[in-house]
Amino acid sequence: MPDDAPAHTPATHDLGGASRFRCTPIDPDDSPPDDFGKRVDAVRQLLAQKKLMTVDELRRGIEAIPAEEYHALGYYERWLRSIASLMLEKGVIAPEELR
């Protein structure tokens, strides 16, 4: 980066080149999702088919998760968080149903 470049902090999900993970070896785990992950994925697909959400909205919801939680949550846990927030935001379900 040139010295005069303004400092910008990339969003949490915008991970390309992130220094935080520079020296982190890649976890060779190549297993497919567990049952929880597959179930979240199936629900996501169905809600998209039924025009209740788009993949873009899913991503927006994931990107809204605060940084430390983003990295602490599992991949499909982030999806679930986003799907639940979207269903509340759109009034498809009511907050008390998730409590």
Place this chain on the structure above:
Amino acid sequence: MAAPPRPESVELLEKLVAALSARGILTEEEIAERQAITDRASPETGARMVAKAWTDPAYRALLLSDGTAAAEAMGVTMAGAPPLGVLEDTPTRHHLVVCTLCSCYPRAVLGYPPHWYKSAAYRARAVRDPRGVLAEWGTHLPDSVEIRVVDSTADYRWMVLPMRPAGTEGWSEERLASIVTRDALVGVALPRVP
């Protein structure tokens, strides 16, 4: 290793499914059916496409110009799926696919993405230190070969067409497909003759 979901996440999922079911939005049967359909997609499809491209010049041309049509020609349902693009490796260029923003992956032809593809380390490092990433898979390319990292940032999904290795002359498509691994289709590894 991918950690198991927290109990509160499992609970949230069940409450969400119950709420959606109660409103008649979805059913357990639909979830099971959707999951079964998704489970059927696998890297064997991508491997068959590559093996066919290695033996059939017309199919190779189709694969490179219109990956979606090439997938459909192999019986894959691409309706509703993002368009598929295919990246041709050459003696001087090797492709590596990543999604730095989320985890876009050509699921229609490769199935579920593996855990590592979705990891922060892979997403962070692939665009900055591709040679270091490849080395973790035991893949070493000479400095004279360009590594072209493809960051799947928008509407396409990308698959690599690796080079056919020497020593496979006269092999059937089926045998060729057997050496095309999921890792080779993402670009972290090369097809190898056992």
Place this chain on the structure above:
Amino acid sequence: MSAAIAPGARVRVRDDWPEERGPCHIRTPHYVRGRTGTVERVLGAFPNPEDLAFGRPAPRRTLYHVRFDQKPLWDEGNPRDTVLVEIFEHWLEPLAEGRH
């Protein structure tokens, strides 16, 4: 579809940081903003994800595959290596010939 930028053209990615101004959803990774690359291919036109993410009407925008040399992005790495990124038209500025 009218693609205004032809393959081979040099382009600059807008040095814009909407995430610093409020809620948004963008598909232009931080590491190419303000950087110069070359249009490799026109990929088609797709509804703008920046609108789709908020459930707004999403006009179609041309999507380009833009190639960047990797070394200048990070000031490290192999000078032959490149990165190919899908970038929407409204993030690209044509670069006049003769500029870097």
